[in-house]
Amino acid sequence: xxxxxxxxxxxxxxxxxxxxxxxxxxxxxxxxxxxxxxxxxxxxxxxxxxxxxxxxxxxxxxxxxxxxxxxxxxxxxxxxxxxxxxxxxxxxxxx
Amino acid sequence: xxxxxxxxxxxxxxxxxxxxxxxxxxxxxxxxxxxxxxxxxxxxxxxxxxxxxxxxxxxxxxxxxxxxxxxxxxxxxxxxxxxxxxxxxxxxxxxxxxxxxxxxxxxxxxxxxxxxxxxxxxxxxxxxxxxxxxxxxxxxxxxxxxxxxxxxxxxxxxxxxxxxxxxxxxxxxxxxxxxxxxxxxxxxxxxxxxxxxxxxxxxxxxxxxxxxxxxxxxxxxxxxxxxxxxxxxxxxxxxxxxxxxxxxxxxxxxxxxxxxxxxxxxxxxxxxxxxxxxxxxxxxxxxxxxxxxxxxxxxxxxxxxxxxxxxxxxxxxxxxxxxxxxxxxxxxxxxxxxxxxxxxxxxxxxxxxxxxxxxxxxxxxxxxxxxxxxxxxxxxxxxxxxxxxxxxxxxxxxxxxxxxxxxxxxxxxxxxxxxxxxxxxxxxxxxxxxxxxxxxxxxxxxxxxxxxxxxxxxxxxxxxxxxxxxxxxxxxxxxxxxxxx
Numbered sequence: 001x002x003x004x005x006x007x008x009x010x011x012x013x014x015x016x017x018x019x020x021x022x023x024x025x026x027x028x029x030x031x032x033x034x035x036x037x038x039x040x041x042x043x044x045x046x047x048x049x050x051x052x053x054x055x056x057x058x059x060x061x062x063x064x065x066x067x068x069x070x071x072x073x074x075x076x077x078x079x080x081x082x083x084x085x086x087x088x089x090x091x092x093x094x095x
Numbered sequence: 096x097x098x099x100x101x102x103x104x105x106x107x108x109x110x111x112x113x114x115x116x117x118x119x120x121x122x123x124x125x126x127x128x129x130x131x132x133x134x135x136x137x138x139x140x141x142x143x144x145x146x147x148x149x150x151x152x153x154x155x156x157x158x159x160x161x162x163x164x165x166x167x168x169x170x171x172x173x174x175x176x177x178x179x180x181x182x183x184x185x186x187x188x189x190x191x192x193x194x195x196x197x198x199x200x201x202x203x204x205x206x207x208x209x210x211x212x213x214x215x216x217x218x219x220x221x222x223x224x225x226x227x228x229x230x231x232x233x234x235x236x237x238x239x240x241x242x243x244x245x246x247x248x249x250x251x252x253x254x255x256x257x258x259x260x261x262x263x264x265x266x267x268x269x270x271x272x273x274x275x276x277x278x279x280x281x282x283x284x285x286x287x288x289x290x291x292x293x294x295x296x297x298x299x300x301x302x303x304x305x306x307x308x309x310x311x312x313x314x315x316x317x318x319x320x321x322x323x324x325x326x327x328x329x330x331x332x333x334x335x336x337x338x339x340x341x342x343x344x345x346x347x348x349x350x351x352x353x354x355x356x357x358x359x360x361x362x363x364x365x366x367x368x369x370x371x372x373x374x375x376x377x378x379x380x381x382x383x384x385x386x387x388x389x390x391x392x393x394x395x396x397x398x399x400x401x402x403x404x405x406x407x408x409x410x411x412x413x414x415x416x417x418x419x420x421x422x423x424x425x426x427x428x429x430x431x432x433x434x435x436x437x438x439x440x441x442x443x444x445x446x447x448x449x450x451x452x453x454x455x456x457x458x459x460x461x462x463x464x465x466x467x468x469x470x471x472x473x474x475x476x477x478x479x480x481x482x483x484x485x486x487x488x489x490x491x492x493x494x495x496x497x498x499x500x501x502x503x504x505x506x507x508x509x510x511x512x513x514x515x516x517x518x519x520x521x522x523x524x525x526x527x528x529x530x531x532x533x534x535x536x537x538x539x540x541x542x543x544x545x546x547x548x549x550x551x552x553x554x555x556x557x558x559x560x561x562x563x564x565x566x567x568x569x570x571x572x573x574x575x576x577x578x579x580x
Binding site: 003007008011012013014015016017018019027030031033034036037038039040041042044046049050051052053054055056060061063072075076078079080081082088090091092093 | 192193194196289290303329332333335336396397399400401403404411415418419420421422423424425429430431432433434435436437438440441442444446449450452453454456457458460466467469470471472473474475476477479511512515526527528529
C-alpha cells in the first residue's frame with residue numbers, strides 16, 4: 001500500500017505526538033518500509049478463521065465490587081508535574 | 096566468586112563461607128568498576144542493598160531454619176518493574192523523573208524469597224527494541240565484545256549477568272526480549288507461559304504478549320528465580336490460577352525418550368557456523384536419549400507481520416496514559432491542553448516508540464481496523480494452531496534463538512525492518528502465549544549463540560529439565576568473558 005506523508009501526519013496528530021518536518025519525513029519513509037512487511041498478511045486466506053485477541057481463551061474471572069485500595073492520593077500526586085491543593089494543574093482548555 | 100552460579104552462592108552462604116554483606120559489597124564494587132563501560136544499570140541501590148544484606152545476615156544467624164529460600168542473594172530488576180521509592184524509568188525520558196509509588200508483584204515476591212536488589216537495569220525504551228540501542232540512557236555493551244549489542248529489550252539485565260555484576264536478574268519478553276539477549280550474551284533466559292508471572296506493576300507495552308521471566312547463568316539458577324517470581328496474583332486479571340510448582344524438582348530427570356521437534360521453517364537459510372553450533376548442541380540432546388523429529392510450522396513466516404500489527408496496536412493504547420498531566424515528563428510552557436499532550440509526548444518518547452505508536456494508531460483507525468488488526472488476529476490464530484498441532488507429536492520444539500550472533504552497535508539502528516528480523520524465531524511464541532527458553536550453545540567468532548527450546552502451555556519444568564541435562568553435559572554456560580574478570 002502507499003501511505004502518504006499527510007496520512008502519517010494525521011495519524012501523529014491522532015496519537016497526540018508532535019513531530020518536526022524532518023522527523024515526519026524520516027518516520028514516513030520508515031513506516032512505508034514496515035508496511036511492505038505488514039502487507040504480507042493481505043495475501044493470507046483467513047476465511048472462517050476465528051480472530052485470536054489473547055492467548056488465554058478462558059473467560060475472565062470476576063471479583064467482588066468492593067473497595068480494596070486505601071486512599072494514597074498524596075503519594076501519587078507527589079509525582080505530578082504541577083498540582084494545587086488536591087488537583088492536577090493543566091493549562092486552560094477554554095480561555 | 097562473581098562468576099559462580101546462584102546455586103553455588105546459595106550454598107556458600109549456607110555454609111557460612113561468605114556473608115551476604117560481603118557478597119553484596121563485592122557485586123556493588125564490580126558494578127562500580129564495569130558499569131561505565133557496559134552501561135547495564137540505570138539506577139544502583141547500593142545503600143539499601145547493604146542494609147538489607149546486614150538484615151539477611153542477622154536473620155540467618157538468629158533463625159537459620161526459617162530463612163527464606165534465597166536469603167541474602169543479590170539480583171537486579173529490569174527498569175520497567177515498579178519499585179516503591181526507586182526510579183522506574185522504562186529506559187525513557189518520559190519517566191526519567193518517575194519514582195514508583197508501589198512495588199510490582201514480582202519485586203515483592205523476589206524480596207519475600209530473600210533476594211536483595213542491587214539496582215535497576217538498562218533496557219530499550221518501554222521494552223521496544225532488539226539491541227538495547229533505544230534507551231534514553233544510551234546503549235548497553237555486550238560483555239563479550241563491547242563494540243557489539245547485548246540484544247534487547249532486556250539487554251541490561253542479560254549483560255549484567257553475563258559480566259558477573261549480578262548472579263540473576265529479571266526481564267520481560269513481549270517478542271523475544273528475554274530469549275534474544277540471553278542468546279547474545281551467552282546466558283540462560285526463560286519466557287514463561289503467558290499468565291505464569293504477574294504483570295502487576297510491570298509497565299505495559301503489549302498486554303496480550305508481555306510476560307516477565309528470569310535470567311541466570313544456568314537452567315538451575317533460572318528455575319530458582321522462577322520459583323520466586325511465578326504464582327497467582329489477584330491483582331493481575333490475566334494471572335493463571337494454578338498451583339505453585341517447584342521448578343527445580345525435575346531438573347535431574349532423564350530426557351531419554353523425549354521427542355524434540357525441529358521446525359524446517361526455522362532452520363532454512365541458516366548460515367553455516369550457526370548450523371554447525373546448533374547441530375552439535377542437538378547431538379548432545381540425542382546422546383542423552385532424546386529423539387529429533389522434523390516438523391513443520393507452516394505459518395512461521397507470518398509471525399513478524401502479525402506481531403508488528405498487534406504489538407504496536409496494543410502499545411498505542413497502553414502508552415496513551417503518558418500525557419504529561421499526572422506523572423512523567425511535561426513540556427515547557429504549554430499553550431493549551433492539546434499543545435501539552437502533543438509536545439509532552441513528542442519530546443518525551445524516543446524514535447522507535449513514536450514509530451510504533453503511529454503504526455498502532457493507524458492499524459486501529461477507522462477504515463483500516465479490519466484489513467490490518469482483525470486480519471492479524473486471524474493470522475495469530477493460525478500461528479497458535481500450528482503449535483497446537485505440533486505438540487500433538489512432540490514434547491518440545493528446538494530452534495536457533497536468533498539468526499546470527501550479536502551485531503555491532505549502530506549497525507542496524509537506522510533500518511527498522513532489518514532490526515525486526517532479529518526476532519524472527521522468538522515472536523511466534525509470544526503470539527501463542529507459550530513458554531520458551533534460550534540456553535548457550537556455542538560461540539561464533541568469540542560471540543555466543545543460543546538454542547531455543549519451546550514448550551506447550553505450563554511446560555516450563557520440561558524446558559528447564561532439558562536445559563539442565565544439556566548443561567550437565569556441556570560447558571558453554573559456564574564460560575565467561577575474560578575482559579570482565
